[in-house]
Amino acid sequence: xxxxxxxxxxxxxxxxxxxxxxxxxxxxxxxxxxxxxxxxxxxxxxxxxxxxxxxxxxxxxxxxxxxxxxxxxxxxxxxxxxxxxxxxxxxxxxxxxxxxxxxxxxxxxxxxxxxxxxxxxxxxxxxxxxxxxxxxxxxxxxxxxxxxxxxxxxxxxxxxxxxxxxxxxxxxxxxxxxxxxxxxxxxxxxxxxxxxxxxxxxxxxxxxxxxx
Numbered sequence: 001x002x003x004x005x006x007x008x009x010x011x012x013x014x015x016x017x018x019x020x021x022x023x024x025x026x027x028x029x030x031x032x033x034x035x036x037x038x039x040x041x042x043x044x045x046x047x048x049x050x051x052x053x054x055x056x057x058x059x060x061x062x063x064x065x066x067x068x069x070x071x072x073x074x075x076x077x078x079x080x081x082x083x084x085x086x087x088x089x090x091x092x093x094x095x096x097x098x099x100x101x102x103x104x105x106x107x108x109x110x111x112x113x114x115x116x117x118x119x120x121x122x123x124x125x126x127x128x129x130x131x132x133x134x135x136x137x138x139x140x141x142x143x144x145x146x147x148x149x150x151x152x153x154x155x156x157x158x159x160x161x162x163x164x165x166x167x168x169x170x171x172x173x174x175x176x177x178x179x180x181x182x183x184x185x186x187x188x189x190x191x192x193x194x195x196x197x198x199x200x201x202x203x204x205x206x207x208x209x210x211x212x
Contacts (some may be wrong), residue, residue, distance in 0.1 A: 001100070004104045006036050006106045007036070007140075008107075009135065009137060010035045036068055041067040042064045051111065058110040059111055060108060060109060062113070066117050066120055069121050079106065081125050082108060082143075086127040094150060095150060098148075107137050128142050173204075
């Protein structure tokens with residue numbers, strides 16, 4: 001899978017993309033990630049201006065965003081713009097993106113991106129929730145984390161995916177590890193029994209349906 005990130009703060013991604021499983025996936029060639037600075041597509045580095053009609057804040061200009069996207073797009077690219085008006089990101093969304101060969105993540109800042117860029121590029125708008133962030137970069141990392149772990153070979157143990165929260169519309173059962181007793185609180189006896197049938201039934205009963 002190839003992922004292109006368009007942002008005016010490329011340094012935001014320096015650490016996360018080199019860490020943990022993401023970093024290992026890049027090293028193994030399972031994942032290729034490129035970060036493009038939208039400022040590079042302006043003559044003077046200026047990417048924002050005041051909104052027509054007045055109002056607080058600044059708006060990212062359409063031209064540098066459009067040009068940056070065009071520089072990385074291919075025929076099969078999935079263009080995603082992170083914004084609060086987009087569809088809600090869910091596990092189903094992650095699964096649909098995990099089969100794509102190329103994803104382009106367009107990150108807004110300030111009061112958003114000139115709408116003409118979204119229309120000209122025919123982007124898919126996605127929101128990770130009903131709250132305000134300073135920009136799309138954090139949302140992009142959420143999407144990258146959720147999507148790439150579904151790519152074959154990314155997880156060390158493929159069985160980990162089948163037991164995770166949201167896979168079957170449920171939240172995963174409670175988990176415990178050693179010691180068997182901590183501050184007077186004991187691990188449920190069934191988990192210490194060695195009876196795999198009873199353990200599976202216990203875990204099944206402890207799963208909770210995701211709220212609609």
